[in-house]
Amino acid sequence: MSEQILIIGGRVVDQAGERRADVRVTDGRVAEVAETIEPVDADEVLDASECVVSPGFVDLHTHLREPGREEAETIETGSRAAARGGYTCVVAMPNTDPTQDSVSVVEFVRRQGEAAGLCDVRPSGSITIGRAGEQLSPLGELAAVGVHLFTDDGDGVQDPLLMRRALEYAADLGVVLAQHCEVKRLTEGAVMHEGRCCSTFGLPGWPSIAEELMVYRDIELVRLTGAPVHILHLSTARSVDLVRAAKAEGLAVTAEATPHHISLTDELLVGYSALYKVNPPLRTLPDVTAVRAGLADGTIDAIATDHAPHAPETKEQPLDQAPPGMLGLETALGVSLAHLDMPLADVVAALSWKPAEIAGVADLHGRPVAPGEPANLTVFDPTAEWEVVPARLASKSRNTPFIGIPLRGKVRHTVLNGTATVLDGEAMR
Amino acid sequence: MTNSKQVLGPDDVRRAVTRMAHEIIERNQGLDAVALIGLQRGGVWLAETLGSEIERIERAVPVGSIDASLYRDDIGLRPVSPGSVSRIDFEIDGAIVVLVDDVLFTGRTVKAALDAITDYGRPSAVQLAVLVDRGHRELPIRPDFVGKNLPTSTDERVDATARGVDIS
Amino acid sequence: MRHFRSIDEVGTDGVTRLLDLADHMAEVNRRPNPKVPALRGKTVCNVFFEDSTRTRLSFETAAKRLSADIMNFGVSSSSVNKGESLRDTIETIAAMGVDAFVIRHGSSGVPWQVEQWTDAAVVNAGDGWHAHPTQALLDCYTIRTALHRTGGFDGLKIAIVGDVKHSRVARSDIRAFTLLGADVTLVAPRTLLPPTVDVPVTTDLDDVIGDVDVLYLLRMQRERMTESLVPSLREYTARFGLTPARAVALPEHALIMHPGPMNRGVEMAVDPGELPGAVITQQVTNGIAVRMAVLFELLGSGTELEDDE
16 A cells, blocks of 8 residues: 555566666556666665566466355465466456356456455456357446456367357457367367377377367458457467468467466376376477467467466376366466576566457556556566475465476566555565 | 305215215115205205215105295395295105205294295105204204304305305 | 386386296195295285276285285275265375285376375276286286296287277287387277377288287277277177187187187187187286285395395
């Protein structure tokens, strides 16, 4: 609840470029950005030495689990994890129970996010009622209360006719439909990527074409309907190629990739630990390389965590019975800087203003660090090397696959609407 | 290896074997029901050699071998590796079994061999023939036929073959 | 050797050592009283999440012949059905004092997952599609004794026929036979093979049958019919089954093997009792000797003996 914050000693990185500057925040907005600002009556001085000051991160893809699976995460604990990870805004996925397919549930999620006060929680809506893939959700009603992104994530819309109708209907609502690309008939029983490893490990495989077929289909539906589509968690080399070609033709396709798909491969399943089970699965090194290249050349617009908390006992089941999904909010920066060979500004773009644009929150988040702009900021040390300790995560769950993986880049402070939600790595609420 | 000292040469061994063969025949007043069983692995050559000598002096007797590693009382305490598979082609019930080993030390291997033999049948008697008795018994086991008594210290190592007996 | 969960876990040396040990155990089994006190005081727990009377009995017999104590934990009578997690089940049993777990589970990988919850030795009695290493051992032992191949399987031609994709027996056999030097060929339609395969493959059984030393038939489950993997059992038998015509085409010395239980009329379309090369019952007998060897190796120890007694 500070009125004035001073961020001292860092270098600002935003759409305009990179410059050494101090930043003053007053009443929720950036008030001054200058080479040196003297602390005067400031309530709070944030040490940003060695750090980057950037627009706050925006996650297009977070599972907050509430309502319905509060044993794994709540909107409050998820918001805290997001803030710790440098996020000022997250798009909450709709595969809750009940599904985010009605105004009442969406409003509930939004209110819980406001009450937690740690992150701007923007609920997404499902494309179909109950994500059952049969009947359209009330897209217009939900858009009218501010829902910008619609997805059946957890599943893809299997019926091509239904997806066509959804795109045609949504075309003039100014919203974006996002797809979890998976042709379910090709992945029944699958536990990991289909390839050499699954043959050796004796596990049913998830073939790459199950994703690529739907990527291809939705690109063609974009061509047909003119409505935009955002592809969630792209994971295969061929998927990246398809999106690259679509963009070259000027089609309204955007895409995201997760930190785990740019850093981990299917070989990690050798110990049969369910910590490495995820949908879409960890793939091969050529796929990882292609996804990294896709981020580097802008084919893939955003890094999105697909933060998927699961209570520990669920991950201690036999591999085929364990639910898929990994934590991601608190390690996204550290994994991205450690594994992407890209200019720092481009990584920040992929974490911040590019997803802000896709999420429809670019009026408040991902703004340039300039006087008058809303103060949603992240202060992070881009060279800090660290390792994740599951017990010290803010998330309620512990299913992170990054144990023992060296991370580079750590959030020091996060500022939401002019108030520090994270100070020196610790959440303020 | 460098500290190895030979205490019995090949001729000494040969003479000891001949003497033991005579003793076995005399003690049992003939060879009725007598059978030799060599302990894996060190006693097998000696059982065969004794068997040949007995045959030369009087007549052939059955010779077998037994691996007692599955009967040891120290399984899990020290490394165990079975030698060749036990081979007993004759009836144990009612036999006078002469158990043959190269070196008698703590007596535990002999006890394990006794347990193993009784799983094949009920001998009418079991006698023990060893080339070398080096002392330091930990069980009440005593040999009936001895090639040589050789006092040693526990940290010494005794190797006995047809080529001689060495202490190191 | 700490655990025995897959052939690759113990390698060629481990496999050879276990086969040599099995000779001793086979000798024990030939005695009137087939019992030795080797594992007295040790406790072995059979934890079978999947029903399998024959494998469980084989392990139980093996443990008893080594004088070990046996505990049996079967899923139908267990608290797993009441929602107890895998971890809790293992930790509870481990707390009762167990030296070795023998685990069979319908999910691949369970024998590796449980390692973090117990210090006991783990023996894999079959995990999902992945591995069944004691079966592979007894298959190797059967071939070794029937064809007098104590020095390895160099040059031996082995054809494995059938549903390799879903078969943990096949996966372990392929590894074991290959490590011992055999030339393994798989005979199956693409739909019944894993996505990648490291040995030669053919769909023409008649092409290879005249030349094999060992014909290994896998079980073709009737349940596979609903998954569009083969059009019909009749077609499977016609293309991949051991029919009377194929039985005649086999070389005289060739062994015919099957992991059991057999689907008569499907993969085995002749009466094995009339095939002189069929060693299926020997496989079962050898299973006990081989499992005794595994338990002894894990719960005794196994390095060079010093002859100083």
